[in-house]
Amino acid sequence: MIQVPYLNLLGVYQDRDRLLSSITSVIDSGWYILGREVAAFEAEFAAFCHAEYCIGTGNGLDALRLMLLAGDIGEGDEVIVSANTYIATILAITQIGAIPILVEPTRETLQIDCDRIAKKISDRTQAILAVHLYGQPAPMDKLTAIARQYNLLLFDDCAQAHGAKIGDRRVGSWGDASAFSFFPTKNLGCLGDGGAVVTSNAQIAEKVKLLRNYGSGQKYYNQLAGWNSRLDEMQAAILRQRLPELETKNAERRRLAQRYEENLRNLPIYLLPYNANAVYHIFPILTEERDRLQQFLKASEIGTLIHYPIPSHHQECYRDRPWTKISLPITEKIAREELSLPLYPRLTPEQQDYVIDRIKTFYERS
Numbered sequence: 001m002i003q004v005p006y007l008n009l010l011g012v013y014q015d016r017d018r019l020l021s022s023i024t025s026v027i028d029s030g031w032y033i034l035g036r037e038v039a040a041f042e043a044e045f046a047a048f049c050h051a052e053y054c055i056g057t058g059n060g061l062d063a064l065r066l067m068l069l070a071g072d073i074g075e076g077d078e079v080i081v082s083a084n085t086y087i088a089t090i091l092a093i094t095q096i097g098a099i100p101i102l103v104e105p106t107r108e109t110l111q112i113d114c115d116r117i118a119k120k121i122s123d124r125t126q127a128i129l130a131v132h133l134y135g136q137p138a139p140m141d142k143l144t145a146i147a148r149q150y151n152l153l154l155f156d157d158c159a160q161a162h163g164a165k166i167g168d169r170r171v172g173s174w175g176d177a178s179a180f181s182f183f184p185t186k187n188l189g190c191l192g193d194g195g196a197v198v199t200s201n202a203q204i205a206e207k208v209k210l211l212r213n214y215g216s217g218q219k220y221y222n223q224l225a226g227w228n229s230r231l232d233e234m235q236a237a238i239l240r241q242r243l244p245e246l247e248t249k250n251a252e253r254r255r256l257a258q259r260y261e262e263n264l265r266n267l268p269i270y271l272l273p274y275n276a277n278a279v280y281h282i283f284p285i286l287t288e289e290r291d292r293l294q295q296f297l298k299a300s301e302i303g304t305l306i307h308y309p310i311p312s313h314h315q316e317c318y319r320d321r322p323w324t325k326i327s328l329p330i331t332e333k334i335a336r337e338e339l340s341l342p343l344y345p346r347l348t349p350e351q352q353d354y355v356i357d358r359i360k361t362f363y364e365r366s
């Protein structure tokens with residue numbers, strides 16, 4: 001029987017020997033933190049994103065948090081954010097004392113509904129934090145207009161969207177600053193934790209650079225009470241090997257997504273319309289039979305995941321927060337109905353046909 005794991009990272013990359021030579025050269029350099037690999041990767045990734053600056057961080061959550069802090073977001077400030085997101089987006093806001101103002105996504109895009117933003121803006125609103133969830137670009141053109149109209153900062157969480165575009169500009173070049181994660185499973189992943197803030201704003205770049213390194217620009221002189229959150233030389237060297245292949249890998253993801261979309265569109269499930277600007281970190285489908293379908297696929301040795309089963313406003317950690325005392329029917333429905341199908345470079349046609357065939361069989365029987 002064919003097996004289809006939800007993800008097979010060894011299959012995705014197959015770059016062991018090239019990585020070994022990069023890692024060896026880092027070992028031999030005798031310099032492991034904030035050296036030439038990080039500086040080179042930062043320059044290369046900024047250029048890839050069509051932006052001026054990139055500052056490597058320890059992980060994606062820290063990138064989000066340091067980015068917001070660098071924008072002077074803090075205690076009591078309100079940040080408009082899509083309710084349909086991964087918890088890390090929300091954690092970054094609450095960890096700096098700010099308040100997430102959750103906005104429903106649209107049923108069609110599953111991304112933030114721009115028409116619902118205006119009525120959520122108060123005199124404490126400081127910023128919009130967009131999320132390119134699943135690798136689908138958020139409507140940055142409309143969000144830019146809203147941010148200008150209300151004099152708000154515009155940030156975006158690009159952890160699932162390396163290389164995604166809005167028009168002809170990549171994510172990372174929109175808004176005031178953007179946060180990325182290089183967690184191993186992301187479209188651009190390293191062999192551990194890693195992240196980055198990308199921006200074309202020199203002040204924000206300078207402040208993130210201080211904040212990630214104890215708040216210190218010059219050794220032992222501290223301008224800010226900062227953190228220790230740096231991308232390390234080893235991970236940067238790995239990312240430099242992988243960045244040149246990102247576009248090819250994203251194209252492969254798009255090809256697989258289009259194939260799923262064409263073959264599943266007549267079933268009683270909701271699929272996002274195919275988008276050539278998306279990078280398909282996740283291929284979500286929505287179905288009322290979600291749990292039964294997941295069990296059925298599991299019995300067929302097909303791995304799936306749910307992104308995400310519990311929305312942020314229902315998480316135990318936020319039980320007592322006033323901003324969670326709201327009803328978000330669209331977000332809650334997505335949490336009940338979303339199922340992510342296996343989609344990654346080097347998923348074989350046989351594997352994908354098998355997934356498609358099993359899903360069709362499930363609906364024929366029910």
Ligand SMILES: *Cc1c(COP(=O)(O)O)cnc(C)c1O
Pocket residue numbers: 059060061062085086088089131133157159160181182183193194195
């Ligand atoms: C992965 C992810 C993060 C967090 O990145 P880490 O590197 O794991 O801290 C933040 N936001 C979104 C949308 C993510 O998918």
